[in-house]
Amino acid sequence: MxxxxxxxxxKSFGNFEVLHGVTIPIEDGQFVVLVGPSGCGKSTLLRMxxxxxxxxxxxxxxxxxxxxxxxxxxxxxxxxxxxxALYPHMTVADNMGFSLKLRNASxxxxxxxxxxxxxxxxxxxLLDRYPRQLSGGQRQRVAMGRAIxxxxxxxxxxxxxxxxxxxxxxxxxxxxxxxHQRLKTTTVYVTHxxxxxxxxxxxxxxxxxxxxxxxxxPLELYxxxxxxxxxxxxxxxxxxxxxxxxxxxxxxxxEGPNGVKLPLKTxxxxxDGRPAVYGVRPEHFTIADDGAEAEIIVVEPTGSExxxxxxxxxxxxxAVFRERHQFNPGDKIRLKPDPALVxxxxxxxxxxxxx
Amino acid sequence: MADVAIxxxxxxxxxxxAWIQLKHNRNWLGFWFMVPAxxxxxxxxxxxxxxxxxxxxxxxxxxRVGQFVATENYEWLWDDSIFWLSVFNTLLYTFVASAFKFxxxxxxALLLNEHMPFKAMLRxxxxxxxxxxxxxxALAFWWIFDSQFSIISWSLKQLGLISQNINFLGDxxxxxxCVIFANVWRGVPFVAITLLAGLQTVSPSLYEAATLDxxxxxxxxxxxxYPLLTPIIAVVMTFSVLFTFTDFxxxxxxxxGGPVNATHLxxxxxxxxxxIAGQLGEGAAISSAMIPFLLAAIxxxxxxxxxxxxxxxxxxx
Numbered sequence: 001m002x003x004x005x006x007x008x009x010x011k012s013f014g015n016f017e018v019l020h021g022v023t024i025p026i027e028d029g030q031f032v033v034l035v036g037p038s039g040c041g042k043s044t045l046l047r048m049x050x051x052x053x054x055x056x057x058x059x060x061x062x063x064x065x066x067x068x069x070x071x072x073x074x075x076x077x078x079x080x081x082x083x084x085a086l087y088p089h090m091t092v093a094d095n096m097g098f099s100l101k102l103r104n105a106s107x108x109x110x111x112x113x114x115x116x117x118x119x120x121x122x123x124x125x126l127l128d129r130y131p132r133q134l135s136g137g138q139r140q141r142v143a144m145g146r147a148i149x150x151x152x153x154x155x156x157x158x159x160x161x162x163x164x165x166x167x168x169x170x171x172x173x174x175x176x177x178x179x180h181q182r183l184k185t186t187t188v189y190v191t192h193x194x195x196x197x198x199x200x201x202x203x204x205x206x207x208x209x210x211x212x213x214x215x216x217x218p219l220e221l222y223x224x225x226x227x228x229x230x231x232x233x234x235x236x237x238x239x240x241x242x243x244x245x246x247x248x249x250x251x252x253x254x255e256g257p258n259g260v261k262l263p264l265k266t267x268x269x270x271x272d273g274r275p276a277v278y279g280v281r282p283e284h285f286t287i288a289d290d291g292a293e294a295e296i297i298v299v300e301p302t303g304s305e306x307x308x309x310x311x312x313x314x315x316x317x318x319a320v321f322r323e324r325h326q327f328n329p330g331d332k333i334r335l336k337p338d339p340a341l342v343x344x345x346x347x348x349x350x351x352x353x354x355x
Numbered sequence: 356m357a358d359v360a361i362x363x364x365x366x367x368x369x370x371x372x373a374w375i376q377l378k379h380n381r382n383w384l385g386f387w388f389m390v391p392a393x394x395x396x397x398x399x400x401x402x403x404x405x406x407x408x409x410x411x412x413x414x415x416x417x418x419r420v421g422q423f424v425a426t427e428n429y430e431w432l433w434d435d436s437i438f439w440l441s442v443f444n445t446l447l448y449t450f451v452a453s454a455f456k457f458x459x460x461x462x463x464a465l466l467l468n469e470h471m472p473f474k475a476m477l478r479x480x481x482x483x484x485x486x487x488x489x490x491x492x493a494l495a496f497w498w499i500f501d502s503q504f505s506i507i508s509w510s511l512k513q514l515g516l517i518s519q520n521i522n523f524l525g526d527x528x529x530x531x532x533c534v535i536f537a538n539v540w541r542g543v544p545f546v547a548i549t550l551l552a553g554l555q556t557v558s559p560s561l562y563e564a565a566t567l568d569x570x571x572x573x574x575x576x577x578x579x580x581y582p583l584l585t586p587i588i589a590v591v592m593t594f595s596v597l598f599t600f601t602d603f604x605x606x607x608x609x610x611x612g613g614p615v616n617a618t619h620l621x622x623x624x625x626x627x628x629x630x631i632a633g634q635l636g637e638g639a640a641i642s643s644a645m646i647p648f649l650l651a652a653i654x655x656x657x658x659x660x661x662x663x664x665x666x667x668x669x670x671x672x
Contacts, residue, residue: 052563073569085564089582089665098578099568130665146568 002063002153003028004049004186009058011044011210018044020210021058026188026203031180033189035197035233036207042190043158045207049188050079050156062153078147079156083163084139086131086146093118093127096145117148120179137168144179155180157189161196173199194234198222206230228350231279231343237307239279240317243347248272254344260292260313263339268353276353279343282307285319291336294319296327310335410639417633428640437616438641441624445648447531448620449599452538456595457588459539460546465576467547468554478551485544493608496537500524500609524610527617534618537605542598546591553587554580585659586666593656597649621645 004026011019019041026032034042047053049060051072059066067075078099086095094101096117097110105113118124121141131139140160147155157176161169177200180187191197197204198218206213206221206229214226218234225231231239244256252267254276262278285291294310294317301307301324308319308327312335319335327333344353377383411428415421432438467478484492499506500523508520523529557580565575603622606612612619612627619627621641629638 050563050567052566072566077567079564079567081560081564083558083560085558085560087561087564087579098565102569102574132665146564150568 002186004154004188005059005061006045006049007059007061009045009048009060010056011041011048011053012056017056018210019056022207022210022212024205024212024215026186029184029186031177031187031189031200031202032205033191033197033201033203034205034207035191035194036213037233038192039209040207041210042192042207046079046156046158046188046190049154050077051075076153077156078150078152078154079158080140080143080147080160082159084131084143084160086139086142088131091128091130092123092134092142092145095131095142096149099146099150113149113151114145117145120148120182121145136164137172140164140172141175144176148179148183153186155185155187157187159191160189161191162193169196176200195236198234204234206233208233224352225279225343226352228277228279228345231345231352235281237282237318237320239281239343241345242278242280242313242315242317244276244278246271246274246276246344254278254342256292257313257315262292262337262342264342264344264354265339266354268344271353275347277345277347277350279345280317280337281341282318282320284338284341285317285321285335286338287321287325287333288336289334291334294333294335296329296331296333298329299325299327308333407639408643410635411643413636415635415639417630417635421636424636428637429644431637432640432644437619438624438644440616441612441619441621441641442644444531444616444618445600445620445622445645448535448538448602448618449596452535452542452599453592453596455535455539456542456546456599457592459543460591461550461588463543463547464550464554465580467551478548481547482544484541485548489541489604490608492541493537493605496533496540496605497524497609500533525614527614530610530614530618534606534609537609538599538602541605542595546595549591550584550587553584553591557583589656589659593652593659596652600648600652601645 004024006022006024006026008021008023009019010017010021022041022045024032024034034045036042044053048055051067051070055068059068061067062075062077087098090098093114096114100110100113114127115124118127121144123138123141123145126134126138126142131142134142140163143160160176161172164172173196176189180200189196189200201218203215204218204221205215208229213233214221214230216224221230221234225234225239228241232241242254242256242260242262244254244260244262246264246267247253247255248267248271252264254262254264256262256278262280268274292312294312296308296310297316298309299306300309304322306321306323306325308321308325310317310319310333317335342354345351346353410421412423412425413421414424414427463481467474467481471477498504502520502522502525505520505523507523508517511517512520521529523533561579561583562575565579570578601622602620603626606618606620606623607626610618612623616624621644625638625641625645627638628634628641632638
């Protein structure tokens with residue numbers, strides 16, 4: 001196990017820069033999730049960490065050692081690929097023991113380590129099978145087994161669950177998290193799925209267009225997104241954004257589209273009339289008499305909660321209620337955001353304005 | 356639509372139901388779709404093969420209907436040293452040429468699978484020997500290996516390495532080397548391009564995984580590329596062996612089996628005896644004698660082509 005330091009790393013393909021100076025400190029034993037939409041550079045960064053891509057500038061260190069010019073096999077890392085990359089002509093046991101075989105480990109040693117990894121992953125009955133004879137979830141576990149057998153300093157996961165069906169994905173999520181709690185190996189995990197990030201990470205790194213938008217624990221990102229991108233990316237259903245102006249006439253309010261008045265706890269200093277974006281999560285609406293008028297468009301009951309799509313000041317918003325409401329399309333209700341949980345972003349830069 | 360609707364509307368009309376049933380029988384229709392292909396195979400493959408085997412049991416000559424002579428032709432061949440020389444030549448030619456074609460073809464395929472400038476153009480160039488008509492390339496080789504005008508002899512003389520022309524096609528050893536060389540030149544593109552297609556089906560992520568597992572280039576070839584390529588190698592080498600074993604054009608155009616029968620293959624000897632000398636029965640017997648060898652090659656590939664255990668089950672991708 002060891003820490004990983006990514007310092008001002010840049011990556012260009014020809015003249016096209018895809019990573020614009022990324023700095024991510026990763027502590028020993030941490031589970032870090034790189035999350036972002038496709039094309040944000042997260043997989044490229046992971047592949048640079050693995051040594052599959054060159055580093056254009058900046059440094060990556062694993063432990064105390066800068067690995068920019070270290071061969072992948074000497075970096076002491078193991079990677080789980082999106083398509084698993086299992087060797088189709090080798091049995092599960094051979095797949096898992098391949099790296100040890102290449103290092104001329106003794107047959108006994110290979111056998112022992114493969115068996116141990118197989119026990120951890122409940123693969124023992126499958127050791128003599130070939131990858132094609134396994135289900136998606138089993139292949140996924142073999143890919144992890146191949147990583148575990150090597151007992152590396154760092155585990156790298158490149159969207160490992162995206163080839164699985166929804167139910168299996170949830171199960172494997174828990175399994176990977178459990179595995180990390182057991183082995184405590186430093187892990188870097190790439191995904192585009194913010195739920196995966198939220199549920200598994202010690203630290204989430206939100207990336208967008210080759211830069212780090214924000215780093216923090218899952219709840220930090222949820223409670224205090226630094227900017228509108230992170231606010232919109234983390235949380236499901238996504239945060240509602242309403243454009244308008246801050247008003248400070250004794251009491252701070254937000255004037256939304258078509259003059260809709262929305263509550264603010266405090267306004268940023270000297271901000272009367274400032275154009276801004278008002279962000280409120282769907283789960284932070286309540287129905288109250290002093291709320292903003294909203295016209296119901298669609299109601300989606302899921303049993304545990306009710307999602308309500310409505311128009312506020314002509315803009316569509318979504319609200320989620322734990323209670324069961326009987327609404328019909330066209331009904332008028334009054335939605336009130338919780339002022340303590342409201343986010344305010346600069347209209348131009350998208351930076352967070354309120355504390 | 357009308358013929359379908361009428362019998363359904365009047366099922367009591369049973370007198371022509373057998374014909375109508377046949378008309379709507381999908382297997383009967385399917386049979387007629389197969390007839391052209393079957394006719395083609397019977398007239399152009401099965402019949403000539405059968406006729407050839409029949410001829411080998413007769414003493415037919417050109418211009419004379421033969422009598423059935425049972426295995427007399429084969430008994431003659433058994434004691435014919437030229438026939439046995441041609442068997443030896445054919446085996447030598449096939450094994451040496453196929454081995455070289457495999458080695459060079461695999462090497463070229465691996466090379467063309469790398470990222471390099473002008474890749475598409477190089478791939479197209481590799482195919483050139485394959486698209487040039489065999490007789491034309493054979494004629495070109497005939498000139499290249501000519502005893503007086505050989506460019507190789509000329510070049511070596513200019514370089515001062517030899518003082519006399521090499522008698523490429525006049526010396527038994529040189530002649531064998533030359534025809535094998537020409538065959539390899541002609542056969543490499545097929546092997547290279549087919550193996551290249553096989554190489555491109557290997558997922559790049561396997562190589563990345565192997566890189567992280569610590570494999571060197573050679574280990575990647577030995578443990579990933581080669582095992583994954585074995586099914587396609589089995590196919591391509593079977594075809595290559597069959598084509599080489601039955602080769603005729605190159606030899607006939609370059610040496611006509613000479614010198615002193617040193618390059619006579621079974622196919623060329625058969626042609627010489629049957630068509631040139633007019634002994635159709637004997638020529639057919641030589642041709643038929645190739646069948647066991649070809650069957651053996653096919654059997655080898657049949658077992659080589661069996662789906663390996665790792666290929667069974669669902670696809671991995």
